[in-house]
Amino acid sequence: MVNLKELSKALELSQTTVSRALNGYPEVSAKTRDRVVEMARQLGYEPNLQARRLATGRSMAIGHVIPRSVHDMMNPIFLEFIAGAGQTYATHGYDMIISVVEDNNEEDAFREIASRKKADGVILQGPRINDRRHDLLDQLGLPFVVHGRITGAEERTSWIDVNNRRAFERATNLLIDLGHKRIALINGLETMDFAVRRRTGYETALQAHGLEPDQKLMSSADMTEPYGAETAIRLLKSQEPPTAFLVSSMISAIGVARGISLCGLRIGKDVSVITHDDALSFLPNSGEVPIFTCTRSSVRYAGIRAAEMIIQKVNEEGDEHAYEHLEAELILGQSTGPAP
Amino acid sequence: MVNLKELSKALELSQTTVSRALNGYPEVSAKTRDRVVEMARQLGYEPNLQARRLATGRSMAIGHVIPRSVHDMMNPIFLEFIAGAGQTYATHGYDMIISVVEDNNEEDAFREIASRKKADGVILQGPRINDRRHDLLDQLGLPFVVHGRITGAEERTSWIDVNNRRAFERATNLLIDLGHKRIALINGLETMDFAVRRRTGYETALQAHGLEPDQKLMSSADMTEPYGAETAIRLLKSQEPPTAFLVSSMISAIGVARGISLCGLRIGKDVSVITHDDALSFLPNSGEVPIFTCTRSSVRYAGIRAAEMIIQKVNEEGDEHAYEHLEAELILGQSTGPAP
């Protein structure tokens, strides 16, 4: 394990020059640089990260703080996002450090990242309604990118988000076009920013077609499989059952499908279903004709882009914020058909 | 942001003494220690991690390297494991660094962790048949704990694993006791160590009851939902359909259930299903009578224990290996009944 000192001794050059040659500084002659690079390769020199970090004051890492409650319910989505982000970090020489913390410790986690310089920047996960975390991060001087959006702080933060409102509006429109009038919304927890946007899109479409949103057809909870099944059954057995369901996640949609078939109904015939699909690898909804008609947006891609954004942000002094608004695709599958 | 120098100046003590007081060395007088601690609190002193890492040569981080292919199919399980591990790391002052790498880059990832001291130890994820990664890690001198087991290297590695063979043997026994004779195995990819163990348990139970394992009833693939559904349908429509399914993951089991109902059969009546349940938070299978009869083992708990093991390993010079063998619970749900 050679270090810079030994390497420079072997080359009969100063540490300074060797360091400069290796880090691509312009003022070293091409000849010396080649010699240095070659020798470094031969001796298997790898700069010590801790030393570099100490010297530069940069940790070359990005932090992801995941509150337990959020993690619990969005687990698969997170990992997919993280996988995308991790890929990008790797190619840029950044490490990814992940902290899964109890909900009430999230602030401390951020403070520690900032004060002990564990990371040069962070990704803000799972923005909530009235989220104040961006204030804390600004105050800590910790650069960040929001995965999702904080309503009301769009101009004061960098973020990447799916156009959830529009996706759900389009999905609702499709159902209405198919003749559905009673459309249920099986939404995620509406303490989450994205869930509210989705409901807005749904309500907007209904109202644009003269349909009055019916509270009895809307529900909001953690997006588990049983939640989908139970809600579907409850609604299908009610006085005025819906003929279609708009669901916030594949997991719950699978539950909804189960509920529908438990009620002796056929999905795509008696009852239509559209779900949002995050394109998770273990829940493929592809093929010629996907099982579920869906609004699809790759959360892995979002991770890739979020990572690129935070890296850029960390490296630039510029104070401007960057946004990226992704449009979901509306993909026709087997789970929708004309209203009976 | 005070540093040690300023803190010691404020106290009119040497850096040495202050450092010792803060790090709990015994040779500091109680009085001085109190004074130091108090002043540190007042000034909000927090030791710089990078400096400490450089000085001690320890990175105070544990690495998790996740090959893409493995990630893709086991995504939810990984994050649950990681959540457990992360919790433990946090309480012990360790960081968790995650690398999601292309399959053919896994070796490089380990080498880099070792040579650049990115982490003091790693968790080896998703052991495969004829896995050689432990050799590499030994050679790199990087302490590690296997999540799962490497058949043939049990004595030469530290590991934590569920007793998969036994779990599947018991599950098969239960089905046999219920009168089932044609039991299908919907297994994970049998390039994975755990999948082979599961099949062994299944075959052992069959043979112990004089039933000949039938290759036509066994399948092995990535554990997606459609895989479960398609395989179930194919088998149920075959010449000699099974009356029961033993499934390797909740996700595929949900697919199996869908397949069964698409065939017009009732789960728990016409066809029985037992699945392995990793106790993922977004796929709850609990309640009074769980939907699926299952062999259950918390993968989050495995993460917690694995983290404890690697931390201990990193901190001790001892060369002995540690093992932990978890027994899965066999839990009766609604998806099993007597053979028709």
Added chain:
DNA sequence: TTGAAAGCGTTACCAG
């Protein structure tokens, strides 16, 4: 284009 030397903020050895 190159080099000497001063940091970066700790920990750890050796004296006293």
Added chain:
DNA sequence: CTGGTAACGCTTTCAA
């Protein structure tokens, strides 16, 4: 019990 001082391995300023 306390302090001086030398690492730790790199980057960066200042001079040449």
